[in-house]
Amino acid sequence: MTSRTEAANLLVAAAAELASCGMSPGRSGNISVRDGDRLLMSPTDSSLAALDPDRLSVLSLSGEHLDGPRPSKEVPLHLALYRRDAAHTAVVHLHSPLAVAAACREPWSEHHAIPPLTPYIFLKVGQVPLIPYFGPGDPRQADAIDANPLAFRAALLANHGQVAAAETLDAAVTSAIEIEEAARVALTLADGGSRLLDEHDIEELVARGGTPWRALRPALASAGPGAER
Template sequence: MSTAQADLAGHPLCQDLVQAGATLAGLGLSPGSSGNISVRIGDTVLMSPTGSDLASLDAGNLALLSLDGDVLGGPKASKEFPLHQAMYARYPDMTAVVHLHSPNAAALSCTQPWAPHSALPPITPYLVMRVGQVPLIPYAAPGNSSQGAYINSLDFDFSAVLLQNHGPLTSGASVQQAVDAIIEIEEAAKLVLLLQERPARLLDDAEIAELTRTYGTTWKTSGP
């Protein structure tokens, strides 16, 4: 372990990362060695290593990178670091990014998006409150930097995306916020899939506006 890693291993955000991995794995949202989590501490990023099981992350054995992607120590980072890098670059106030292959969100990512600004409809107040709109990012092979570039090209606000044929990616001002958001996306995706072609009542513009105003999230208040 490098000196920098040793110094950061006890950082509260590092401890939160490890706990978040265990929580998400315990919920069955991170099968096998899928998914990755990172935290930003100053101008460095600590990330779950490639091929790691989120259930058993070690605070002293995380990949350490600069915000530009330079390797500073530790094991090899996940190839999906460019996705995390894009969210940190777009939103400097975010300190955590979570990416999963959770089953319902991954299934929904294989379908047509509800609207250009959100793959998911405003199906529950909690999705609007805790996440906001979730744009669909066109497919690219895992690790392809084009998705990060696409994320940064969007001209509207969001804190989470759905990667086509892949899964969700969330960011947060805290690790808990990013975790809560990705759990909420999974639950909302499950409801959409359960409803399938059945007529569903969605939140209307006034209801959405009240929630976004109260909770500081973003949602374009017009239908698809």
């Protein structure tokens, strides 16, 4: 089995897992992995429940379409997440229903969109800011991510959905699931009066998880995909 074949199979399996959790309605959402000097990505207008490992889009690290079907229009969004950290090897973008609903609300704070109610999002993801709204595929959304001074591995996209990046595909999938579950709890308790985790609790959790909290973004890593942009 070649490295690229293995990467393609892992991407297809991860996409199917997300679809089976109800996090990719219809033909929404997209997923990519970095494999050496290439990106593999779900094609445009594809169902994450039924991807074919032999029919994935292949792109350069700067976003040039090299092979396979036409990629998702969200290529700029994925590249922006890869640029944030050269160690990231996977990006998941979903219109998961509860994250979409949370992204339609005002953020809890400038650096974290979802009220701090349960511990796992802090252990696995850290702060999740709200990125201003731009239409699907609009490169200005990627510009907004590039310009955001906060350190983050995942974000809510206002009135749109969520996006998560990580050093492994499994970690990116886990982050997306944790965001959806945090949104579920927050929306269930949206009538107010909930007991929130305090700052000491959160700082203890992010220290355990090695995740960012109230942190600014380090200098752009020049080795990151598309860093020449």
